[in-house]
Structures are given as C-alpha cells and as structure tokens.
Amino acid sequence: MGTSILAAPPQGSDLKPVSGQPGLPYIGNTLKVMRDPFGFARMRYEQFGPVTWGWLLGQRIVTAQGPEAAEAVLVNRDKAFANGPAWSYFIGPFFHRGIMLLDFEEHLHHRRIMQQAFTKARLHSYMDAMAPGISKGLDAWEPQRGFKVYDHIKQLTLDLATDVFMGVELERAEADRVNGAFIGAVRAGTAYVRFPVPGLRWHKGLKARKELEEFFRKHLPAKRREGGDDLFAALCQAETDDGHRFTDDDVVNHMIFALMAAHDTTTITLTTMAYYLAQYPEWQERVREESLALGGPLRFDELDKLESIDLVMKEATRLVAPVPALPRKVVKDTSILGFHIPAGTTVMVPALTNHHMPEWWPEPDRFDPERFAAGRREDKVHKYAWAPFGGGAHKCIGLHFAGMQVKGIMHQLVQRYRWSVPAKYEWPLDTTSLPSPKDGLPVKLELIQ
Numbered sequence: 001m002g003t004s005i006l007a008a009p010p011q012g013s014d015l016k017p018v019s020g021q022p023g024l025p026y027i028g029n030t031l032k033v034m035r036d037p038f039g040f041a042r043m044r045y046e047q048f049g050p051v052t053w054g055w056l057l058g059q060r061i062v063t064a065q066g067p068e069a070a071e072a073v074l075v076n077r078d079k080a081f082a083n084g085p086a087w088s089y090f091i092g093p094f095f096h097r098g099i100m101l102l103d104f105e106e107h108l109h110h111r112r113i114m115q116q117a118f119t120k121a122r123l124h125s126y127m128d129a130m131a132p133g134i135s136k137g138l139d140a141w142e143p144q145r146g147f148k149v150y151d152h153i154k155q156l157t158l159d160l161a162t163d164v165f166m167g168v169e170l171e172r173a174e175a176d177r178v179n180g181a182f183i184g185a186v187r188a189g190t191a192y193v194r195f196p197v198p199g200l201r202w203h204k205g206l207k208a209r210k211e212l213e214e215f216f217r218k219h220l221p222a223k224r225r226e227g228g229d230d231l232f233a234a235l236c237q238a239e240t241d242d243g244h245r246f247t248d249d250d251v252v253n254h255m256i257f258a259l260m261a262a263h264d265t266t267t268i269t270l271t272t273m274a275y276y277l278a279q280y281p282e283w284q285e286r287v288r289e290e291s292l293a294l295g296g297p298l299r300f301d302e303l304d305k306l307e308s309i310d311l312v313m314k315e316a317t318r319l320v321a322p323v324p325a326l327p328r329k330v331v332k333d334t335s336i337l338g339f340h341i342p343a344g345t346t347v348m349v350p351a352l353t354n355h356h357m358p359e360w361w362p363e364p365d366r367f368d369p370e371r372f373a374a375g376r377r378e379d380k381v382h383k384y385a386w387a388p389f390g391g392g393a394h395k396c397i398g399l400h401f402a403g404m405q406v407k408g409i410m411h412q413l414v415q416r417y418r419w420s421v422p423a424k425y426e427w428p429l430d431t432t433s434l435p436s437p438k439d440g441l442p443v444k445l446e447l448i449q
C-alpha cells in the first residue's frame with residue numbers, strides 16, 4: 001500500500017512532512033490496529049519514526065509515538081491541541097461538558113473549582129467512607145472455579161463509586177439502574193452505528209445519559225442543602241479563593257463524567273493486577289504477606305506502607321494503560337518533534353503501545369514490578385515514559401483517589417482470597433475500547449482460612 005504525506009510543510013520552514021501509509025479512506029488501518037495494536041505500532045515506528053499518519057476510526061489520525069512526542073502534545077506549550085473536539089467524537093453526546101472535554105481558559109476555571117473536591121482532607125474522608133463498602137463487596141464473593149474477576153470488580157467499583165461519590169445509600173434496584181445507565185453511556189462511545197436507532201448502542205447511550213441527568217438532578221437540591229463527605233457534596237460546595245462555584249448543570253455534568261472516569265479505569269487496573277498476580281503466584285504471596293502483616297482495612301496514613309502493591313499497580317498500568325490513547329484536535333498549525341501538523345488534524349498519544357517500546361523499556365512485555373523499585377527506577381528514563389495518568393493541564397485529577405481505591409481493594413482482597421489460573425492460560429485482552437478481558441478473567445478463587 002502506498003506511502004503518502006499528510007500535508008506539505010509551509011514554504012521556507014524547516015519542518016518535515018508527516019509520512020504514513022494511510023490505507024483506504026475512513027477505514028484505513030482500523031482493523032489492523034484493533035487486531036494487533038502493539039505489532040502495528042512497532043511496524044509504523046520502525047518505518048516512519050515517532051510521528052506518522054493514517055486513516056483510523058473514520059478520521060485522518062496522526063500518531064505521536066514515544067515519550068518525547070507524548071510530552072510535546074500533552075504539555076501543549078502553544079495551545080495547539082484541544083481535548084473537547086477530539087474526545088467529543090467518541091464520547092461527546094454521553095459525557096458532554098465533562099471536565100476532560102473542556103479546553104484552555106474554561107477548562108482551567110473548572111479545574112480550579114474541581115480541585116477543591118480532591119484536597120488531602122477530602123481524600124482522607126473518601127478513603128474512610130470506602131473501607132466498609134470494600135469489605136461488604138468482597139465478603140459477598142463466592143469462592144469457585146471460573147470466578148470472573150473482571151465482572152465482580154466492575155460491580156464493586158461501581159457500587160463504591162455510587163456510595164462514595166454520591167453519599168447516598170441507594171436501594172439495590174436504583175443502584176442497578178444507575179450502574180446500568182453508566183454501562184450504556186460508556187458502551188455507546190464505541191458504537192459502529194453512530195446515530196440513534198432504537199435497540200442499538202447509540203440510542204441506548206442517549207437514553208442512559210438522560211436517566212443519569214434525571215438521577216443527579218433529583219438528588220441535587222438535598223446535596224446543596226445538606227452537604228456531606230462525598231464527591232457530589234464536594235462539587236456542590238467547591239469554591240475557589242475568588243468565590244467561583246459550579247452551577248447545577250456543571251455539577252451534573254461533572255458527576256456523570258467523574259463517575260465514568262473513576263470506575264472503568266480502576267476496574268481495568270485491578271483486573272490487570274489480578275491477572276499478573278495469578279500468573280506470578282510468588283508476587284501474589286509477597287503482596288499478601290505485606291497486607292497480612294499490616295492487617296485490617298487500609299487507612300489513609302498507611303498508603304505508603306504497601307510497597308509491593310504499589311510496584312504491582314505501577315507495572316499493571318504500564319503493561320495495560322487503562323486509557324489506551326489520548327486524542328487531541330489540532331486547532332492551529334503546529335509541529336511535533338519538527339514534523340508539520342496542520343490545523344484540523346486529530347492527533348493520538350498511544351499510551352498503551354508507548355509503554356511497550358523497547359527503546360525505553362528493557363524487556364517491555366515482561367511483568368517485572370521491580371523495574372519501578374528504588375535502585376532501578378526504569379521509569380526515570382523519561383518523564384513521559386510511564387504516563388498512564390496522562391500529563392499537562394488534563395493530567396488525571398483522580399490519580400491519588402485511584403491509588404487509594406486500588407490499594408484499598410487489593411489489600412483486603414489478598415487477605416481474604418487466593419486465586420489462580422491454569423499454567424498455560426493467557427487472557428484474551430480486548431483493546432478495541434477501554435481494555436478488558438473478553439472472557440472476564442475466570443480464576444479459581446479460594447477462601448483463605
């Protein structure tokens with residue numbers, strides 16, 4: 001298939017054109033990328049270097065591979081890369097005006113207010129609020145063969161999110177309805193038919209969005225009045241030093257987005273950790289020993305005490321980046337590492353495949369949590385070599401929350417259960433949307449007496 005350039009650089013500039021093998025318009029390389037994202041990224045990097053282009057998911061997309069290109073895009077020094085128009089293509093109708101979809105001045109304004117919901121004091125109380133829900137959720141697991149880790153963790157993180165984020169005890173039926181609406185809204189983002197046909201994903205997503213809006217609006221007046229220790233109350237009360245607060249619409253939009261951002265990503269992280277801990281039982285025992293020595297539910301002031309869980313979490317988010325690609329729309333002509341990028345282009349930072357580049361990571365596909373340990377710190381090779389939480393103005397606002405939740409769950413999980421997979425088992429990882437195991441990750445789950 002032919003090589004072509006994306007656009008000629010302006011005359012007189014010393015910029016290089018972006019080359020690539022774009023493939024057929026609209027479809028282009030989509031199927032190849034879906035089938036083997038790692039192999040395809042490698043091939044393109046070897047052929048064209050860090051900046052290349054092709055048709056993907058119906059758009060002309062420039063892929064900015066490697067940590068240096070990731071830094072240029074995410075740090076976004078000349079404000080050429082916008083989030084809203086890029087993410088909206090995938091999730092706009094279902095998560096519109098979520099903070100990740102806002103840009104520049106407006107984004108900064110909202111981010112300053114939202115930051116008040118993630119202060120140390122707030123995190124402390126979220127963590128206290130989470131502990132009983134974790135115990136209750138894990139106690140309900142039934143040891144058996146073929147126990148689907150992914151499905152159970154997803155249920156647990158969703159329940160925790162509604163509990164801790166909303167601060168209201170929901171009836172099972174209402175919790176299930178809200179959880180169902182979230183699943184519908186997230187799934188719609190990867191629908192093939194991208195307009196509403198009753199019964200299909202897009203239509204279900206729009207219905208789910210409406211349900212979620214109604215749900216948050218119903219609870220909003222009481223939250224504004226009564227406050228509380230939850231994220232919902234925090235967003236209602238959050239105020240910057242100069243007195244800016246969120247409107248009712250803002251609170252609803254941010255809640256819907258934050259709940260989505262929080263539960264899918266931590267589910268993937270925990271499932272990846274569970275997979276590798278099943279593959280490497282010596283690591284599972286090491287993690288368990290530390291947790292048993294500490295005992296009980298994890299407290300906020302104990303977060304730094306579980307070194308092995310920390311290493312495993314870092315390695316899991318390296319091997320399987322929960323947000324596999326970060327898209328941006330170019331709003332004015334710019335350049336990445338000396339390559340000319342015209343306005344209107346969509347740029348992708350492929351976090352998933354960047355974390356597997358042999359240029360930056362020795363034996364990149366191997367599970368080796370010690371690579372993050374003091375004395376080795378392979379991640380120090382570049383500030384953006386390990387970047388599961390992104391970087392720049394949109395860097396994940398929930399990264400400490402994620403650490404608390406993932407460590408809090410894993411700490412209690414290893415104290416209660418041991419799990420294993422057959423020697424030859426390899427999980428079928430689906431990377432067509434947010435990564436997840438196609439088979440739900442079935443394990444043999446045993447109770448620790």
Ligand code: HEM
Pocket residue numbers: 083099100101111257258261262263265266269317321322323326327388389390391393394395396397398399401402
């Ligand atoms: C391991 C878990 C998580 C991972 C890997 C993760 C990853 C990310 C990434 C890569 C971004 C940047 C997206 C971009 O630049 O386009 C992001 C943004 C965001 N995340 Fe997370 N996230 C996680 C957990 C959470 C949690 C628990 C919360 C909420 C409590 C959260 C809330 C957000 C929000 C609100 C944004 C948008 C920030 C902004 O645009 O200013 N995330 N996350």
